Amino acid sequence: xxxxxxxxxxxxxxxxxxxxxxxxxxxxxxxxxxLPGFLLSLSGELANNDKPVDSRKxxxxxxxxxLDAKEQHRKFELVQGWLSLDAAVKAQVKGCLLQTxxxxxxxxxxxxxxxxxxxxxxxxxxxxxxxxxxxxxSNIHQLPAHVKQATLETLGYICEEVSPDAIDQxxxxxxxxxxxxxxxxxxASNDVRLxxxxxxxxxxxxxxxxxxxxxxxxxxxxKLSSYIQDIFNITSKAVREDEEPVALQAIEFWxxxxxxxIDILDEYGGEFTADSDIPCFYFIKQALPALVxxxxxxxxxxxxxxxxxxxxWNLAMAGGTCLGLVARTVGDDIVPLVMPFIxxxxxxxxxxxxxxxxxxxGSILEGPSxxxxxxxxxxxxxxMLTALMKDPNNHVKDTTAWTLGRIFEFLHGSILTxxxxxxxxxxxxxxxxxxxxxxxxxGYEDAGSSSSPLSPFFQDIIQALxxxxxxxxxxxxxxxxxxxxxxxxxxxxxxDETAPTVTQxxxxxxxxxxxxxxxxxxxxxxxxxxSDLQGLLCGCLQxxxxxxxxxxxxxxxxxxxxxxxxxxxxxxxxCRNATVHEEAMLAIGALAxxxxxxxxxxxxxxYPYLEMGLQNYEEYQVCSSTVGVVGDLCRALDDKILPFCDxxxxxxxxxxxxxxxxxxxxxxxxSCFGDIALAIGGNxxxxxxxxxxxxxxxxxxxxxxxxxxxxxxxxxxxxRNGILEAYSGIFQGFKNSPKTQLLMPYAPHILQFLDSxxxxxxxxxxxxxxxxxxxxDLADTLGSNAGPLINQSVSSKDxxxxxxxxxxxxxxxxxxxxxxxxxxxxxx
Numbered sequence: 001x002x003x004x005x006x007x008x009x010x011x012x013x014x015x016x017x018x019x020x021x022x023x024x025x026x027x028x029x030x031x032x033x034x035l036p037g038f039l040l041s042l043s044g045e046l047a048n049n050d051k052p053v054d055s056r057k058x059x060x061x062x063x064x065x066x067l068d069a070k071e072q073h074r075k076f077e078l079v080q081g082w083l084s085l086d087a088a089v090k091a092q093v094k095g096c097l098l099q100t101x102x103x104x105x106x107x108x109x110x111x112x113x114x115x116x117x118x119x120x121x122x123x124x125x126x127x128x129x130x131x132x133x134x135x136x137x138s139n140i141h142q143l144p145a146h147v148k149q150a151t152l153e154t155l156g157y158i159c160e161e162v163s164p165d166a167i168d169q170x171x172x173x174x175x176x177x178x179x180x181x182x183x184x185x186x187x188a189s190n191d192v193r194l195x196x197x198x199x200x201x202x203x204x205x206x207x208x209x210x211x212x213x214x215x216x217x218x219x220x221x222x223k224l225s226s227y228i229q230d231i232f233n234i235t236s237k238a239v240r241e242d243e244e245p246v247a248l249q250a251i252e253f254w255x256x257x258x259x260x261x262i263d264i265l266d267e268y269g270g271e272f273t274a275d276s277d278i279p280c281f282y283f284i285k286q287a288l289p290a291l292v293x294x295x296x297x298x299x300x301x302x303x304x305x306x307x308x309x310x311x312x313w314n315l316a317m318a319g320g321t322c323l324g325l326v327a328r329t330v331g332d333d334i335v336p337l338v339m340p341f342i343x344x345x346x347x348x349x350x351x352x353x354x355x356x357x358x359x360x361x362g363s364i365l366e367g368p369s370x371x372x373x374x375x376x377x378x379x380x381x382x383x384m385l386t387a388l389m390k391d392p393n394n395h396v397k398d399t400t401a402w403t404l405g406r407i408f409e410f411l412h413g414s415i416l417t418x419x420x421x422x423x424x425x426x427x428x429x430x431x432x433x434x435x436x437x438x439x440x441x442x443g444y445e446d447a448g449s450s451s452s453p454l455s456p457f458f459q460d461i462i463q464a465l466x467x468x469x470x471x472x473x474x475x476x477x478x479x480x481x482x483x484x485x486x487x488x489x490x491x492x493x494x495x496d497e498t499a500p501t502v503t504q505x506x507x508x509x510x511x512x513x514x515x516x517x518x519x520x521x522x523x524x525x526x527x528x529x530x531s532d533l534q535g536l537l538c539g540c541l542q543x544x545x546x547x548x549x550x551x552x553x554x555x556x557x558x559x560x561x562x563x564x565x566x567x568x569x570x571x572x573x574x575c576r577n578a579t580v581h582e583e584a585m586l587a588i589g590a591l592a593x594x595x596x597x598x599x600x601x602x603x604x605x606x607y608p609y610l611e612m613g614l615q616n617y618e619e620y621q622v623c624s625s626t627v628g629v630v631g632d633l634c635r636a637l638d639d640k641i642l643p644f645c646d647x648x649x650x651x652x653x654x655x656x657x658x659x660x661x662x663x664x665x666x667x668x669x670x671s672c673f674g675d676i677a678l679a680i681g682g683n684x685x686x687x688x689x690x691x692x693x694x695x696x697x698x699x700x701x702x703x704x705x706x707x708x709x710x711x712x713x714x715x716x717x718x719x720r721n722g723i724l725e726a727y728s729g730i731f732q733g734f735k736n737s738p739k740t741q742l743l744m745p746y747a748p749h750i751l752q753f754l755d756s757x758x759x760x761x762x763x764x765x766x767x768x769x770x771x772x773x774x775x776x777d778l779a780d781t782l783g784s785n786a787g788p789l790i791n792q793s794v795s796s797k798d799x800x801x802x803x804x805x806x807x808x809x810x811x812x813x814x815x816x817x818x819x820x821x822x823x824x825x826x827x828x
Contacts, residue, residue: 005041005199009055009062027062035081036089039066046108046115053105060100060111063093067118079122090438094119098135101150109150114327117157123165133158133171140178145189152182153194156199161735175203190246196239197249200231201256228283236294244315250316251298254291257283258325264328264648284329290397290758291326295319299356302395316356320363327367335368339376346383351393358387358396362403365410377411388433401433408439414460431694434468434482435463441489454490458498461490461503464747469536484536488543497553505544506561513537517571531577538572538583541565542590549594566602573609578619585625589632599633607644618660623655626669632681642680649676650685656694662716667722670695684736690745691726699723699749703756717764721759724770733779740781744790746777747786751793769811770805775825776818779825788828796822 011023019139031038045059047049047685069075082090097119099113116132123129125526139151155175158167182196192287203301235250242250261284284291298319327334339359345357361380365373384407387400395576465607468483492501516534521524545565548554569591572584588606592599610633613626630648634641655661673691676685684691702719733738754771756764763771779786790796800822803815 005045006051006055006060010052013054013058020072020205021510027680028649031066035066036085039063039085040089040466041092043065043093044165044264046112046537047096047100047103049103049105057107057111060108060115062117064111064118067115067122072791075666082119082122083126094129101139101154102144102151104146106146109146110153113150113154113157116154120158121161121163121166121663125163132165135173137178140182147190149189149191150194152179152195152199154422155179156195156202159202161611163564174362176200179203180231180234183238184230188256190243193238193242194246194249197235197246197253201252202250228281228286232287232290236290237811239294239315247298247315248313248318249296251315251322254284254287254295255318255322255325258322258329261329262325271527281540284289284326288330288337289555290335292323292334295326296338296341296356296360297324299323299359300352300354302352307320314361317761320359321362323701324363324366327364330367332368332372332670332704334364335372335376338364351396354387354391355393355396355399357385358399362399362406365403365406370411373411379408381407398827401436403435404433405439408436409441422756427763434465434479434486434666438482438486438489441493443734449471454493455495455497457503458494460492462501466492466508480533481536484540484730488540488700490542491540491547494547497552500550502544502547503554506541506548506558509541510535510561510564513541513568513572517568528577531575534572534575535577535580535583538569538580539588542583545587545594549590557595558594559598562591562598566606567589569610570605578616578622581613581616581619581622582625585622585629589625589629592629592636594633596636597638599636599642601639603633603640603644607647611647611651614648617655617658617660617662623661624665626667627655627672628653630672631668631675634675638679639681639683641676644682645676645680645683645687649690653694654809655691656698661784664718667718668700668720670698670719671725671729673726677726679733681733682739685739685742688730688742688746691730695723695726696749699753703753704761713762714764717767720763720767721770723753726773727774728770728777731774731781735781740783741785743782744785747789749784750774750778750787751796754799755793755795758799765808765811768803768806770813772799772811772818774812775800776814776821779818780821783825790822790826 008023008026011019012027014020014023027038030041042059042063048055067078070585093773096117097116098111100108101116103109103112120129120132124132133155136151136154156176159175179196179199183193184198196502197694231253235253236426239247240313261282269395289585296319298315300321301315303314303316323334323338342357342361345353347352365377379380381404384400384404388397388404391397465483465487469477469480469487491505504584513534516537517528519530522530523720544559550560566588569584569588572580573579609699610626613622613629616622616626630652655669673687673695676687700718702723703715731743734743754775757771775790779790782789800815800819801810804819806815808813
């Protein structure tokens with residue numbers, strides 16, 4: 001097989017499907033029957049300069065895939081497979097890979113770099129291959145540029161792949177030295193300098209992970225500080241003179257430095273002294289006088305078609321993004337450096353200069369204090385609104401609308417009332433104008449029933465947004481979505497004065513939804529667009545229902561449309577589109593909440609769709625929304641939900657047992673148990689024997705869940721919160737019922753769960769609030785029977801005391817209520 005490996009690899013890339021499939025089977029068989037021979041053949045193929053490029057490249061790719069996989073369990077198997085290989089085999093494979101770094105074939109070198117990094121990520125944490133970094137660094141001094149380039153690329157990949165604690169600081173220091181030297185202007189090869197710049201970016205990210213260790217952070221940053229002037233000279237030369245990929249990497253370097261300093265300043269509040277344990281070297285502040293002009297230069301390097309492609313990335317965009325990060329890093333200090341550029345260019349005849357000035361202004365709005373910006377912004381607003389209306393260039397209009405959005409987002413509370421007339425009629429560019437209106441409206445959302453500066457323009461704004469949704473090109477971009485999202489935000493900020501306009505929207509949007517449901521014989525593309533529109537209309541109607549049901553006067557008018565709206569939402573379920581189902585389900589939840597016990601008349605017809613949603617494991621967002629709607633129904637119908645509870649509980653219990661259902665749906669399901677128990681009270685008795693063991697095993701799991709990463713910690717807290725909300729609802733539901741004794745067998749475990757949570761010390765505020773509430777609910781419902789159990793609890797008193805002295809007023813309130821309930825239970 002080893003003799004034939006070249007031909008098999010070439011056949012595996014054949015156009016003929018039969019030849020390709022046969023070759024793939026041969027490779028799989030070779031791997032399964034003789035892994036050492038397979039790896040030696042592949043690495044030998046990759047290293048052999050006499051072999052075809054295509055076979056070498058595929059050999060390297062397969063080699064990489066024998067070391068790594070996306071699925072964790074598979075990755076674990078592959079890592080164990082490599083570690084258990086004979087040391088001589090591994091040494092031979094690694095030797096071939098290092099040899100390939102000197103190949104003249106770029107694809108072979110690049111693939112070898114990636115495979116070396118994969119092996120390093122497995123071996124270095126096990127203290128194997130200790131000579132790797134040293135042997136790579138020795139290559140840096142070899143003359144051939146392609147060897148330097150490959151070595152720097154390898155070092156970059158290693159910094160990306162390897163666990164940060166697997167390489168000691170001395171070696172990190174040497175890597176930084178090597179890559180900085182590779183970036184130097186004395187290096188003749190652009191390929192080497194580009195590889196070095198990319199490697200530096202990864203090396204910084206790698207070092208950043210080590211920065212949790214104060215000593216290591218200090219070491220790396222001091223090392224970097226001795227090179228910072230050289231690095232600035234190198235990067236500024238790259239930005240001004242090199243090809244775009246090199247220039248972009250150079251800007252990315254400064255963005256990484258900003259990210260690091262923002263993290264340090266956020267964490268330590270900027271309170272540094274000369275002998276502080278955690279130094280911040282303020283590289284950005286030091287570089288500011290030279291760095292800001294450099295970034296402002298890049299803003300003038302726009303591309304003519306840059307706004308045509310949302311995913312486009314060029315020098316001007318990278319420079320503006322970095323400028324924004326610099327503003328967040330240094331705050332007020334950036335304003336005097338940028339304002340002269342804005343003032344000089346904002347009225348120039350060349351559109352590039354006007355657009356660059358506007359982009360610069362928008363970029364620095366997050367970071368400096370409102371006091372520093374307020375006077376400038378108030379002068380700029382009228383100018384910007386006029387530019388939005390009258391500037392002859394679409395690039396300038398687009399950036400102006402984006403900048404207005406940033407003004408309303410970051411400085412809303414500080415600015416004077418903006419003149420709205422131009423904004424509401426701005427004809428172009430529509431999507432960014434929607435964004436500006438969105439942030440403007442959002443700022444008035446908490447104004448309550450009082451008059452808002454938006455009120456005189458409210459009807460015109462609504463009309464302008466509806467007109468945008470009907471434009472022929474609205475479905476081609478994000479315009480229609482942006483218009484409806486903005487319409488939702490404008491509705492949320494409506495008040496008593498503008499309520500009649502919101503009420504008038506209901507029949508208009510229902511008619512539009514009706515028209516989408518009547519459309520016949522659509523192509524698949526038209527059907528997809530129709531589904532998107534239905535989702536947006538259902539979402540908008542949900543927001544309007546929520547808004548109008550918050551006041552008795554408007555709720556009465558809304559109820560006149562309830563039958564018609566419910567009929568339309570039910571018809572939407574006939575469409576086969578997950579997003580539409582989710583939006584329709586949420587709209588029905590809002591309608592149920594608004595209708596209250598009167599929603600009972602719709603339940604018979606709605607129930608099959610509810611059950612269908614709860615069974616939708618594949619499109620788990622639909623399942624999750626449906627679980628939320630069950631909660632809405634419980635709050636709306638109270639005990640009138642009872643006839644449907646057997647079916648609902650059966651399905652919820654199935655959902656919890658399913659390995660197919662996404663884990664994110666499970667915490668809301670537990671919470672839903674509490675909603676159902678609260679609605680039907682003692683009638684929940686027949687579900688206790690099924691629900692409680694599930695809650696108990698989930699509770700045990702959540703206590704022992706290790707917080708390997710932020711995502712897992714967040715999920716664990718969501719799970720705990722769902723479980724606690726279930727217990728709370730069950731206790732409250734059974735209160736004053738003759739069946740409270742049924743809960744006594746479960747009380748010791750619940751108290752033990754609360755003890756465990758307190759001892760773990762990793763609850764977030766939401767869990768703390770719910771947990772102390774459950775302690776109160778248990779005492780309140782079980783009364784004197786709970787007293788002895790609470791007294792025996794290891795940490796109830798400490799937990800209560802801690803919550804009573806919490807800075808969070810919601811936790812404090814829950815704790816005060818729990819204290820009263822516990823005092824009553826214990827004193828009886």
